[in-house]
Amino acid sequence: MNRLFRRFALLVLLAMTLASAVIYLTFRLLFGDPLEQIARRQAAGQIFLLEQYIDQAPADEWLPRLNKVREVSEVTLELQPLRATLSSLPSRQHEALLRGELVIDVAGKAYYRRVDTTGTRYIGSDEDVIHAGHLPIDIGEALGMEAIRFAVIALFLLVPIGWWSRRHWRGLQALSKMADDFGHGNLSARADVARSASIAPLAGRINEMADRIAALLEARKHLLHAVSHELRTPIARLEFGMELLRERHAGDDEALQRRLQAMLADVEELKALVEELLSLNQLDHAEAMPRQAFAPTPLLRACTPPQGAHEFNASIADDLGELHGDARLLARAINNLLGNAAKYAQSRITLTATRGEQLHIVVEDDGPGIPADARAQVFEPFYRLTRQADHAAGGYGLGLAIAARAIRLHGGDILIDASPLGGARFTVSI
Structure with missing residues (x-):
């Protein structure tokens, strides 16, 4: 003010x-x-x-x-x-x-x-x-009289201006608080401004916009939730039917068995996709999560990339202090980062954790890296780089999105830059 x-x-x-x-x-x-x-x-x-x-x-x-x-x-x-x-x-x-x-x-x-x-x-x-x-x-x-006249006029102008500025500033603060709360996931936040305020029309438009955004997000939430749950039933039926079919034709030719096995693998991918969608939907609309104190050192030492032909090196400090949050959710985020590194690494993956003013967790690989202009987009759901290696590596483009959401729920941030190993380096700061 x-x-x-x-x-x-x-x-x-x-x-x-x-x-x-x-x-x-x-x-x-x-x-x-x-x-x-x-x-x-x-x-x-x-x-x-x-x-x-x-x-x-x-x-x-x-x-x-x-x-x-x-x-x-x-x-x-x-x-x-x-x-x-x-x-x-x-x-x-x-x-x-x-x-x-x-x-x-x-x-x-x-x-x-x-x-x-x-x-x-x-x-x-x-x-x-x-x-x-x-x-x-x-x-x-005479000049003194003019100065007094000037001061009196200024005073009578500035007093109402100060009163108006105070009311105007309070309205702006209400809009700012509403924007902060809405941006942090409180979709019910609205600007509480008196009708007589000068910014009342603007506040009304912003509240209407917030109503529409909240309605759209709520509809998206229900759609994803409903679709994900509805997909589970036919997928379970397919899985059950194919298992029966495989057992019934256990003695048939090897080509049929391979085909059945491939179909079962496709069903498993569908199940994994549904689970990822449900997880992302829950994280997108989580206004709060259960917070408990936990030690990150044993949690990080238990995180490993998927089994493969990669050399994995972990350097985790003995005393990383304590964090308050969901240990299972943070572990999933780090495992997603390691899984992403395993898809693109040629031979090496490293995990480093140190503690200063913040906890820093770094995941690096020696793969092709991520272009600078795409480093912000890779955290968007279903985003895939338009290169052959991405399609060959598989996945759905949800792992990094889930990792970013989980880390932000812990009050942290995640950045991408080039690794000295030659690939990408993901730095988590909490």
């Missing part, structure tokens, strides 16, 4: 400052310098003396009256040459002075005016300028 309010406050203050500058320049262009007008009002008494007392004297009395004012006034009144005065004033004031107008010097707290323009007061009076100094001009007071 503070960040949002600071930005609004800074924007308002900058806008007010710019508006004040524009107003000042506009008034100066249309009506003259406002500061000079303030100074003229403050020096109105001295100007009155000049225009209504000194200037009203006959020509031979003008200088005596000027001297009388000098004696009783704190203002200094001096005569100085016109040329010297013009050189000391800004060029924009020259024409006014030459016309005989009174010119205010705000910074010097003084005014200038020609004695006359005809030379009738005394010989050479048209070449002299009367300079009044030490006038009671205090622009600082």
Whole structure:
């Protein structure tokens, strides 16, 4: 909320400052310098003396009256040459002075005016300028009043802006919390925003979107669950019927037996696929899992790749501490990674586990590796790389998806990069 309010406050203050500058320049262009007008009002008494007392004297009395004012006034009144005065004033004031107008010097707290323009007061009076100094001009007071006015207006603007920012920020926090909860699997999470809030229409759209997504995911969950369970029955019937058929034709030719055996293998693959689908479906919709403390060291030492012609090396530290989670689920994730490595390794597979701030489990192989642009996609269900080795290795593209889901449920992450052995390296951090 503070960040949002600071930005609004800074924007308002900058806008007010710019508006004040524009107003000042506009008034100066249309009506003259406002500061000079303030100074003229403050020096109105001295100007009155000049225009209504000194200037009203006959020509031979003008200088005596000027001297009388000098004696009783704190203002200094001096005569100085016109040329010297013009050189000391800004060029924009020259024409006014030459016309005989009174010119205010705000910074010097003084005014200038020609004695006359005809030379009738005394010989050479048209070449002299009367300079009044030490006038009671205090622009600082006027500027202080303007600053107070500026501060009061800013305060009355920023208070409602702060109130609005607080309500707006609370609404944004509600949306953010709802997005976090929904992203972590709580499909019932919705944004709770008052109808009067400025983001209420947005919150309503987001809640509608969440309803549709939750409905789609729930439908997908029920579909996968129903299909998987419904497939089990015909698969069991096929398996039972083929076993009876194999026993009945046990003495028949060898080709028929091989064919029956291949069909039984296909049925086993179907059973495995159904089990993988059920497992993935359960992990996808698991908002929480039973958590118990367990030691990862013996669990990892029990993990091995499928039997094959690969050299398997495991380097597992003796003290890996404890984890809180589902030991069976984590073991399945690591075995899936080892099984994936066994499909593509040429001769070597390694498993390494160390403990620092996190538990790091690394599975490597010396196979063809995984292209950098496909390393995020291999964790998607049913994703297969478009290369001959993938199809030859078999599988359904679910093993890595199940491993990634299981590791994330333990609060961990899994990354893929190139292994020094030449293949892929899977690094699990929990």
